[in-house]
Structure formats: C-alpha cells, structure tokens
Amino acid sequence: MNKSEKTALLQSAGAAEEIEGRSLWRDARIRLFRNKAAVGSMIILGIITLLAIFAPLLSPYAYDQIDWGYIQEGPNWENGHIFGTDGNGRDLFIRVLYGARVSLAVGLLATTVSLIIGVTYGAVAGYFGGKIDSIMMRFVDVLYSLPFMFFVIMLMVVFGRNIFLIFVALGAVEWLTMARIVRGQTLSLRRREFIEAAHATGVSNFKIIFRHIIPNVLGPVIVYMTLTIPQVILTESFLSFLGLGVQEPLTSWGVLISEGAKVIEASTWMLIYPAVFLALTLFCFNFIGDGLRDALDPKDR
Amino acid sequence: MLSYAIRRLLIAIPTLFIVITVAFFMMRIAPGGPFDQERALPPEIEKNIKAAYDLDKPLVEQYAIYIGKLFQGDFGPSIKIRDFSVAELIMAGAPASMQLGLSAIAIALVFGVAFGTYAAIRQNSAVDFVVMGVAMIGIAIPNFVMAPLLSLVFGLYLSILPTAGWGDGELEYKILPIIALALPQIAYIARLTRGSMVEVLHSNYIRTARAKGLRETLVVNRHAIKGALLPVVSYLGPATAAVMTGSVVIESIFGVPGIGTYFIKAALNRDYPLVMGVVIVYAVMIILLNFLVDIIYGLLDPKLKSR
Numbered sequence: 001m002n003k004s005e006k007t008a009l010l011q012s013a014g015a016a017e018e019i020e021g022r023s024l025w026r027d028a029r030i031r032l033f034r035n036k037a038a039v040g041s042m043i044i045l046g047i048i049t050l051l052a053i054f055a056p057l058l059s060p061y062a063y064d065q066i067d068w069g070y071i072q073e074g075p076n077w078e079n080g081h082i083f084g085t086d087g088n089g090r091d092l093f094i095r096v097l098y099g100a101r102v103s104l105a106v107g108l109l110a111t112t113v114s115l116i117i118g119v120t121y122g123a124v125a126g127y128f129g130g131k132i133d134s135i136m137m138r139f140v141d142v143l144y145s146l147p148f149m150f151f152v153i154m155l156m157v158v159f160g161r162n163i164f165l166i167f168v169a170l171g172a173v174e175w176l177t178m179a180r181i182v183r184g185q186t187l188s189l190r191r192r193e194f195i196e197a198a199h200a201t202g203v204s205n206f207k208i209i210f211r212h213i214i215p216n217v218l219g220p221v222i223v224y225m226t227l228t229i230p231q232v233i234l235t236e237s238f239l240s241f242l243g244l245g246v247q248e249p250l251t252s253w254g255v256l257i258s259e260g261a262k263v264i265e266a267s268t269w270m271l272i273y274p275a276v277f278l279a280l281t282l283f284c285f286n287f288i289g290d291g292l293r294d295a296l297d298p299k300d301r
Numbered sequence: 302m303l304s305y306a307i308r309r310l311l312i313a314i315p316t317l318f319i320v321i322t323v324a325f326f327m328m329r330i331a332p333g334g335p336f337d338q339e340r341a342l343p344p345e346i347e348k349n350i351k352a353a354y355d356l357d358k359p360l361v362e363q364y365a366i367y368i369g370k371l372f373q374g375d376f377g378p379s380i381k382i383r384d385f386s387v388a389e390l391i392m393a394g395a396p397a398s399m400q401l402g403l404s405a406i407a408i409a410l411v412f413g414v415a416f417g418t419y420a421a422i423r424q425n426s427a428v429d430f431v432v433m434g435v436a437m438i439g440i441a442i443p444n445f446v447m448a449p450l451l452s453l454v455f456g457l458y459l460s461i462l463p464t465a466g467w468g469d470g471e472l473e474y475k476i477l478p479i480i481a482l483a484l485p486q487i488a489y490i491a492r493l494t495r496g497s498m499v500e501v502l503h504s505n506y507i508r509t510a511r512a513k514g515l516r517e518t519l520v521v522n523r524h525a526i527k528g529a530l531l532p533v534v535s536y537l538g539p540a541t542a543a544v545m546t547g548s549v550v551i552e553s554i555f556g557v558p559g560i561g562t563y564f565i566k567a568a569l570n571r572d573y574p575l576v577m578g579v580v581i582v583y584a585v586m587i588i589l590l591n592f593l594v595d596i597i598y599g600l601l602d603p604k605l606k607s608r
Contacts, residue, residue, distance in 0.1 A: 147320070150546070154580075237445075238445065238546075242549070264449045268453070271449060278446070282440070
C-alpha cells in the first residue's frame with residue numbers, strides 16, 4: 001500500500017467515525033441550543049470572557065493606577081470611573097475585569113487539574129475492578145469525609161499566597177466526585193462487547209482505558225466539569241475573601257467583595273459590582289451545566 | 302445493619318487519625334514559627350521557650366507527644382493566647398459555632414425538602430419555575446456576599462436586627478448568621494429534592510399507589526418521600542462540611558465569638574496547638590455527621606438494610 005492510498009484509507013476511516021460519532025453529539029448540540037437559559041448563559045459568559053481578555057483596552061485607567069482626585073467615589077460616567085473607585089482611588093471597573101481574569105483562569109485551570117486526576121483515577125479503578133477498585137474507592141471515601149477546606153486554608157496560610165498553589169490545591173480537592181462518576185460509568189462499560197473485543201485482539205490495558213473507556217464516559221464528565229468550574233471559582237473567591245488568595249495589587253472577585261463588604265454602609269457599589277459579576281458567572285455556569293445534562297442525558301426529561 | 306454500622310465506624314476512626322496526622326505535619330513543615338518576630342529573641346531565651354512547648358525535639362517525637370496527650374484529652378496550651386489552654390478556648394467558642402451550624406443544617410433540611418417537594422408536585426408550573434429560579438440565585442450568591450447584604454438590609458435599612466455581635470447569645474443576634482449559612486444549603490437541597498422527587502413520582506410503585514386510589518397527599522408523604530430523600534440524606538455529609546467551612550467566614554463577618562474565628566487567626570500566627578484543636582473539633586463534627594448520615598441511609602435504603 002503506498003502512502004496516498006494509506007492516507008485515503010485513514011481519511012475514509014476518520015470520516016466514517018465522524019459520522020458515527022456526530023449523530024449523538026449533534027443531537028445533544030441541537031437539544032442544548034434549544035435550551036434558552038443555557039444559550040443566554042453562554043452569551044453572557046462569552047461577553048464576560050471577552051471583557052476580561054480585552055480589559056486593558058476598555059478603560060483609560062490601569063488596574064493599579066491611583067487616581068488621587070477620586071478616592072472611594074461612586075460610579076460616575078463623566079470621569080470614566082463607571083463603577084466608581086475603591087479606597088485607594090483605583091478604578092473599580094478595570095479591577096473587576098482583572099478580577100474576572102483571575103477567577104476565570106483559576107476556574108478553568110483548577111478544573112482541568114481535577115479533570116485529569118479524577119478521570120484517570122476513576123477509569124483505572126472502574127476498569128480493573130475487584131480489589132484494586134475497592135481499595136481505590138475506599139481511599140476516595142476517606143478523603144471525602146476530610147474537612148478539606150481547612151487543609152486548603154492551612155496550605156495557603158502555610159506556604160504563602162501563591163496563585164499556582166491555588167490551582168493545584170483546588171484541583172486536588174475537586175477530583176473526588178469526578179473519580180466517582182467516571183468509575184461508575186466505567187464499571188458498566190468494561191463488560192461491553194467492544195471492550196472484550198479490544199482485549200481479545202491484544203490491546204494493552206493502558207490503551208483500552210484511554211482509547212475506549214474515557215471517550216465513552218465524556219458525556220457525564222463534561223456535565224460535571226461545567227458544574228465544577230463555578231465551584232472552583234466560588235472556592236477561590238472564598239479564599240480571597242479570607243485574605244488568602246491572590247496578592248495586591250492583583251485582585252480577584254473575592255478580594256474585591258471582601259473590600260466592599262468592609263465599607264458596605266458608605267460605599268455599597270464596591271460590594272455590588274464584583275458581587276454581581278461573580279453571581280452572574282456562577283449562575284451562567286450552573287445553567288449551562290443543567291442544559292448540558294438535559295442535552296446529553298435525555299432519559300432524565 | 303449492625304455490621305454495616307460497625308464497618309462505617311471502622312472507617313471513621315482512621316479518617317480522624319489521618320486528619321490529625323496530616324494537619325500536624327502540614328503545620329510543622331511550613332516555614333516560620335510561632336516565635337518569629339521583628340526583633341529576634343536572644344538565642345538562649347528562644348531555646349527555653351521552644352523547650353517549654355517541646356518545639357526543640359525532633360518532629361516525630363513531637364508528634365508522638367502530641368498524640369499521647371490527645372488520648373488523655375489534653376489539647377495543650379495555646380501559644381499565642383497566653384494563659385489559656387486550647388481546650389478552654391474551644392469550650393468557650395464551640396457552643397456558639399455548634400448552635401449556628403446545627404440550626405443552619407436543620408433549617409436547610411426542613412425548608413429545602415419542603416420547597417423541593419412542592420416544586421416537584423407542581424412540576425413545570427409557575428410555582429416550580431419560581432422556586433427553582435430562587436434556588437439558583439441561592440446557589441449563585443455565595444454566603445460571604447449574602448451576609449453583608451443581609452446585615453445591610455435588616456440591620457441598617459430596616460433596623461430590626463443587630464448588624465453584628467453576639468450580645469449574651471440572644472436569638473436576635475443569631476438569626477442573620479443562621480440565615481446566611483442556611484440559604485445556599487436550602488437552595489441545594491431544594492434542587493436535589495425536586496430532581497429525585499420528579500423521578501420517583503414517575504416510577505411504577507407510585508403509579509400503583511395512585512391506581513389503588515390513595516389520595517395524592519398520602520402518595521407523596523407516605524410513599525414518594527422515602528425514596529426521594531435518599532440523595533438528600535447522602536448530601537447531608539457534604540452539606541455539613543460546607544456549613545462548617547462557611548461558618549469560618551460568617552463568624553468573622555458577624556463577629557460571632559465561635560471557633561471559626563480562631564482558626565484563621567491561629568493559622569496565621571502559627572499557633573500550632575490551637576489550629577490543631579480547631580481542626581480536630583471540626584473533623585470530629587464532620588465525621589460524626591457523616592457516620593450518622595450513613596446509618597440513616599442504611600435505614601432508608603432497603604438494599605442496604607438487608608445486609
């Protein structure tokens with residue numbers, strides 16, 4: 001077989017697989033786009049993400065620039081401080097957008113960490129089953145009942161406020177449920193014919209897990225991932241609220257909310273704007289997660 | 302059932318042990334110590350102080366000493382809050398924290414299940430959408446945002462409740478912190494209950510119950526609720542953990558003299574024994590409630606009951 005024949009064959013094989021795979025995913029996509037709440041949420045999240053990415057271009061002020069003329073002043077369209085300024089005279093609009101950068105980045109990265117750990121762990125436990133499974137899942141049970149946030153708080157206090165540590169710590173906390181979900185799905189998959197066929201043709205365990213098991217559990221994984229992101233963002237804000245998150249002059253929604261909460265009586269806007277952005281983001285992710293669940297799992301409807 | 306309970310208990314004990322061990326070494330391996338100050342202490346004095354708290358011994362020996370004392374119920378002295386033992390501080394703070402935490406969970410359970418069930422019975426009606434919409438807001442607004450807002454509205458604008466403080470533990474001081482802690486959990490539980498209730502109401506045994514002519518209230522209260530509550534019961538473990546963690550923030554926002562407020566301060570000060578004490582109390586609470594949840598689950602779930 002020459003090279004061009006091979007590529008043609010590969011392409012046709014790829015195309016066949018695509019048609020096969022598309023029907024399910026396309027169905028899900030159609031169902032998802034019919035869900036108004038989910039679509040609206042995607043649009044709002046898209047806007048927030050764009051605002052966060054292009055933040056420096058959107059305001060005449062820098063996020064750490066002090067405007068001595070307007071210290072802790074309310075929203076004012078004329079001087080460009082459309083969300084007002086904070087106690088140090090910094091523009092709140094640009095700070096909220098920089099907060100969005102941190103919160104979204106933490107949300108995505110920590111979720112990715114949890115995804116990698118959780119999916120691998122769950123798939124391995126479910127695939128091998130038996131003793132290995134029961135030991136691995138018992139370990140998860142034990143971790144489940146630990147007061148994890150206290151460890152994360154201690155970790156942050158102890159090793160200093162390091163943004164990478166936040167990713168790792170939050171990711172390491174959030175993988176447990178993912179592992180349980182994947183394990184449950186894998187248990188029901190591993191007795192199926194196509195896995196047996198792969199076994200019979202001598203495919204290694206490693207390959208079976210990554211080629212055959214994981215692609216087939218992606219549905220629930222994606223749903224749970226969308227629901228993990230807001231959880232992580234919330235946790236990061238919680239840590240920042242306690243003063244354990246990112247460091248000044250960088251900021252996150254939690255930091256801004258905690259600053260706002262201290263002066264809520266005099267300067268309500270300092271709490272309201274970051275809180276609205278945080279709540280809106282959590283809202284949207286939850287709606288998308290719900291929409292995805294309905295779309296990918298039609299039996300629930 | 303009994304063997305199931307014993308098995309669960311056998312998991313709970315090593316879990317607590319793991320918590321203690323991890324917390325102990327995490328605190329100690331960290332850079333910095335309780336006696337780090339701007340002005341360094343003279344070496345002899347520092348040595349004496351460290352010896353007084355056993356901090357000069359090797360880490361493993363310190364651990365052994367700590368565990369040994371713990372078995373005798375001795376949490377050690379607080380390093381930073383002079384003249385108080387950790388046990389005394391915890392005894393002083395725990396009642397407030399426990400009251401807040403347990404009331405919040407109880408309230409969340411009652412209201413969450415009620416709202417969720419109601420929404421499920423009237424599935425896809427206006428009531429359903431309103432309840433679920435409000436629940437979504439409850440999930441999306443974190444308690445550290447809700448708490449200052451509640452204090453602003455009820456304390457300052459309406460002036461019907463104190464904005465913060467504890468007084469002598471009168472009810473009016475407890476209302477806002479409890480609400481702030483309970484709201485997100487009400488929302489979660491309402492959503493969970495609705496989801497499982499909808500599923501149960503469509504199941505065959507409910508159709509049978511209806512077919513034999515039972516009134517709808519009886520169908521729901523006697524037959525459906527038992528099945529529908531299973532996911533809610535298993536959520537109670539994580540809910541407890543969430544309420545406990547939340548209480549750290551809520552206590553500091555409302556100025557409640559509970560153990561949550563100690564925790565952050567003590568960790569920042571490297572007050573090792575106090576941090577350990579607080580973590581152990583919280584861990585015992587969480588593990589205990591998880592254990593109870595497992596038992597209740599075993600009683601409710603016929604598949605486990607038979608074992």
